[in-house]
Amino acid sequence: MNTQLLLETYIENIIQIMTPYASGTGFIINNLIITNSHVCSGLKEVVIKAKHIPRSIAKVIYDDSYYDLAFLKYEFSTPKNPLLLSQDKIENGDTTIAIGHPYGLNYTTTEGIVSKSSRLMGDLEYIQIDAAINPGNSGGPLLNEKGEVTGINTFIIQNANNLGFALPSHYLQDALMDFKKLNIENIIRCPSCKNLIQEKDIKNDYCPKCGVKLEIAKLRRKGYNPIGPTKLIEDILKSLDINVDLARRSQTSWRVDKGTSRININNYDNGIVIADTKLCAIPEVNIEQIYDFLLEENNNLSYLQFSINENSIYLSYLVIDSSLTKKEGSIAIAKLIKDANKYDTILINKYGALRQKIDTED
Structure with a gap:
């Protein structure tokens, strides 16, 4: 099966996973979403997205830092072509295909070979x-030519040429069997004694079996708690009835889709907060009339301002984070969300501006 056909066949199984700290990949096996523990960053909930799943919240019901595995629970339809774990022996030189979302580039496939079928690390x-x-491939499936899962892409050697490592699927099979025997959720595997511990039985973040400190238990207990400008921005979004968990792209970036517009909010390292939306593009005709309209509107607008960058028209709200207040920020972002579609329609219908495409998979 060639790489493109393999992707088309199994694409429903491939999941994008996002947290405030990072993004990664997961895949469906036995009605669970499988990924790496480090992708979940010790959180109890993560954001997922797939071809047949809009941005949604999934629960992390098994977290295993020893194997670097995590299982996510979410109600979804069984894929038409479900992935299966390979039972074949892996040999040096076998063709292998990795599928994932590196750097947010969705459904990227790369083909290579098995350089060494068994490399001992620890x-x-x-x-x-x-x-x-x-980065972003972590937690994604490594497939053979038959489209079976041979491993979970787990880590790379930094500053090296194509040195990647995948956890073999037999470890995943063992972890799945151990987890299903318990038939309960919210399980942590102790990396020291290897016992599976139900989270409610953990006291003060120590393993009740061997007494070792469980970092994952500590992270899950603490959760994600934004501070400073990040918290203020999220409070503003909540005041506008926006689901912050779904809007969050990172600790300093959020995205809201409303109508035909996409509003991006970024808190930059230099202390500048910019909320903007990329509207339509400048056409080949009526350019002067569009410029006149934008300049006139800029004189009339409060909080917002038009600008042009690389032929695209932007509507933006800019503020220094130390000057941002919940009241003013809520007014400005509400206006941005409301006016984005209005101005897009005016510029396209009245001035012949060109409609922009939005990547709905991004």
């Missing part, structure tokens, strides 16, 4: 591959 064996994998 006390676990990994599949060494030369297929290019990058």
